[in-house]
Amino acid sequence: MKSLKKAWIGLAVCVAAVFLCMFFANRVQTGGGGIRVTEGVIDSSDVGQIAYKLYTPYNATKDNPAPGVLLLHGYQNDHETCAAYAIELAGRGAVVMAIDEFGHGRTEPGMIKRGYTNHTVKVNYGEDSVETGTYKTIGGPVRYRLLLNFSNLSFFNDHYSKGTDGSEVIDSSMGGVAAYAVLATMDNVDPTRLAVSGHSMGTWASWTVSAVYAGVTDEQGRDITPKATVLQCGELFTDDIYDKSPIFGRDIYFNNVLLLQAKWDEFNYFRDYKNTINDELLTSPLRLSFLGTSGKAEWNKTYGSFEDGTARRMELLYTNHRLTTHHKGGLAVALDWFSNAIGFPAYEGMPNARTSYDQTAMTKEWLVLAATLLAIGSMLPLAEILLGTKFFGEVRQALPPAKNVKPKKAWTRGAVITILIAAFTYPFMTQLGQGLLPLPEKKIFRMTIGNGFVGWYSLLIIIMVLITVFGRRKAVKKAKAAGTEPPAFNWNEIGFAGTEAPEKFSWKLFGKGALIALCVTGFMYLQVVLYEKLFMLDFRFIWPFFKSFSWTRLGQFFVYIPFFAAFYLLNNSKIFAGLRTKAAYESGAKGFFASWLRYALLMVGGTLVVILIEYIPFFAGLGPGADLLFGSTFGGPFMSLLIVFAPQVLIFSLIGTYFYRRTGNVYTGAMVIAILACWIVTGGSAML
Numbered sequence: 001m002k003s004l005k006k007a008w009i010g011l012a013v014c015v016a017a018v019f020l021c022m023f024f025a026n027r028v029q030t031g032g033g034g035i036r037v038t039e040g041v042i043d044s045s046d047v048g049q050i051a052y053k054l055y056t057p058y059n060a061t062k063d064n065p066a067p068g069v070l071l072l073h074g075y076q077n078d079h080e081t082c083a084a085y086a087i088e089l090a091g092r093g094a095v096v097m098a099i100d101e102f103g104h105g106r107t108e109p110g111m112i113k114r115g116y117t118n119h120t121v122k123v124n125y126g127e128d129s130v131e132t133g134t135y136k137t138i139g140g141p142v143r144y145r146l147l148l149n150f151s152n153l154s155f156f157n158d159h160y161s162k163g164t165d166g167s168e169v170i171d172s173s174m175g176g177v178a179a180y181a182v183l184a185t186m187d188n189v190d191p192t193r194l195a196v197s198g199h200s201m202g203t204w205a206s207w208t209v210s211a212v213y214a215g216v217t218d219e220q221g222r223d224i225t226p227k228a229t230v231l232q233c234g235e236l237f238t239d240d241i242y243d244k245s246p247i248f249g250r251d252i253y254f255n256n257v258l259l260l261q262a263k264w265d266e267f268n269y270f271r272d273y274k275n276t277i278n279d280e281l282l283t284s285p286l287r288l289s290f291l292g293t294s295g296k297a298e299w300n301k302t303y304g305s306f307e308d309g310t311a312r313r314m315e316l317l318y319t320n321h322r323l324t325t326h327h328k329g330g331l332a333v334a335l336d337w338f339s340n341a342i343g344f345p346a347y348e349g350m351p352n353a354r355t356s357y358d359q360t361a362m363t364k365e366w367l368v369l370a371a372t373l374l375a376i377g378s379m380l381p382l383a384e385i386l387l388g389t390k391f392f393g394e395v396r397q398a399l400p401p402a403k404n405v406k407p408k409k410a411w412t413r414g415a416v417i418t419i420l421i422a423a424f425t426y427p428f429m430t431q432l433g434q435g436l437l438p439l440p441e442k443k444i445f446r447m448t449i450g451n452g453f454v455g456w457y458s459l460l461i462i463i464m465v466l467i468t469v470f471g472r473r474k475a476v477k478k479a480k481a482a483g484t485e486p487p488a489f490n491w492n493e494i495g496f497a498g499t500e501a502p503e504k505f506s507w508k509l510f511g512k513g514a515l516i517a518l519c520v521t522g523f524m525y526l527q528v529v530l531y532e533k534l535f536m537l538d539f540r541f542i543w544p545f546f547k548s549f550s551w552t553r554l555g556q557f558f559v560y561i562p563f564f565a566a567f568y569l570l571n572n573s574k575i576f577a578g579l580r581t582k583a584a585y586e587s588g589a590k591g592f593f594a595s596w597l598r599y600a601l602l603m604v605g606g607t608l609v610v611i612l613i614e615y616i617p618f619f620a621g622l623g624p625g626a627d628l629l630f631g632s633t634f635g636g637p638f639m640s641l642l643i644v645f646a647p648q649v650l651i652f653s654l655i656g657t658y659f660y661r662r663t664g665n666v667y668t669g670a671m672v673i674a675i676l677a678c679w680i681v682t683g684g685s686a687m688l
Helices: 002-029 079-090 142-147 176-184 201-212 279-283 285-291 322-326 328-342 361-387 408-435 448-481 507-535 551-578 588-619 625-630 642-663 667-684
Strands: 035-044 048-057 066-072 095-099 119-121 135-137 189-199 229-232 257-264 312-320 539-541 543-546
Touching (some): 002 079, 002 361, 035 176, 079 095, 079 322, 079 328, 079 361, 176 189, 189 328, 201 229, 257 588, 322 328, 361 539, 361 642, 448 667, 507 539, 551 588
Parallel strands (some): 189 229
């Protein structure tokens, strides 16, 4: 009863702390009450429903219209990734619209709506040729062609925007053109002071939006051309590509373009297809043409004039691709850029005296991260309450006999093998799964990054099954050679049965363990829904983690969960049960952390090896390791994902350690981890 009381207190404390974190995060989001935050859907007959989040200063009215900014996120993100820019811009008086682009967040049209061609370019546009192999025809699944066509823009000439097989880039703005039209017609927005900014995939969308609206006037004859385009890790093009367009039949021009350049960008698009970002780029014709200068240019220097729209700047940020969206220095430069291009209104009561470095957005991110961790933590006392009931009580089993733990040498050998297998399969299988595995992609396997994990997990599942089968055969062969009866297979030793019937797979334990997992993750899901309704905030940290499902995404969850469940059941069996140590039997916090450190190494070790392979040569000035060793095909998305994936796995190892020590089997922990991992992938990431 005493432990049950502690569990109820722990649950109450977690729930209350989550509420406080989300409440104060919302206060930051709303500028302490000076910004109205709303969500909505743009219902476009051309492209379908586009979800957005709108930040409106209360002082922006029909009689006192404010400048407007459209924000476009990157691949695998959603509108909330733009929150830092949105909060800081709205806090300075601008109306800000951040959308979910095609296939992301709550926007209904999938990425395929963007369109694609049957060719790819391996160097900057305008510098390619068929002869050198830098312009080549490609085949494979639709998602592969689509991913290789992100840099093909619909305002390019037919050479780039149309394929020889009838394929075509339809809307490289990913819904941005339709959203800009809505922003420009809001009665509290000044349509002559509009700007666009995007990150990564969103920079190509930004180029397109700015191209489409170059020189365009509204019904009142007002020029609604974007007065600034801010690229957060963007690609540059040669002048002849976007100077004139046969599609629009008129000049295309871009006002006041700022490029935020990440020093360690994992994507070769955004470092001019070079291995590193260095001062040599300052002498390249591409960069000099962009800046409108000759000789050698400079980082962090503004060229041209804001008055005539020729202002250009390349700001070098000492960060990587993913973190550019929240880099304080980059955001400060962008705020100054917007201020010069569209002006921030001096509304009474608005804190316009703040410098560009006086930012609050990251406070919101840290608060939401704390809420996320606390919400995950709330599952543990709830599980204790459930395990204290009669129905679920039998899930709590004793650990297998301690006499059968692995000796130090055998454990080390098993750990090294586990880590190396994970490390050397990750770069290949994730990228192949994302693009090339022959999956029924248009109707069933629509999650592009999910397919990467399906590829990797499927191979690891096969490897784990084979290791188990061959281990069993070896034991049988050894027994026969000794003239003894082979022992029955011990399911308890690998975490799939209790101590009462160790030689029989326990379906009852599996069923009740899975049901506990559904209950505790369901409780966390209810918290997500609550805070989305109350504050329009989900559980995340920069990168989208836990969001409520649309019906389409819920369907995708059920498509992918069998792969995640199978992998984590086998993975937890190998790591927590098969490679358990004496520390697993030690009680208290000391025993827990001694166990967790070993299990964490096993779960995240392979990822850490890949991180070292990727970033040590990158920071040494040679280039990203995956590109150098395996080619750019195996760099990019899943390499940049490592900084997000590794911390997730550490949290998963904590959950797995807790449940294995509390239940003596792997079912509950594995199913909780599988549900959380699958939820992250299918809840808000890119969908074909």
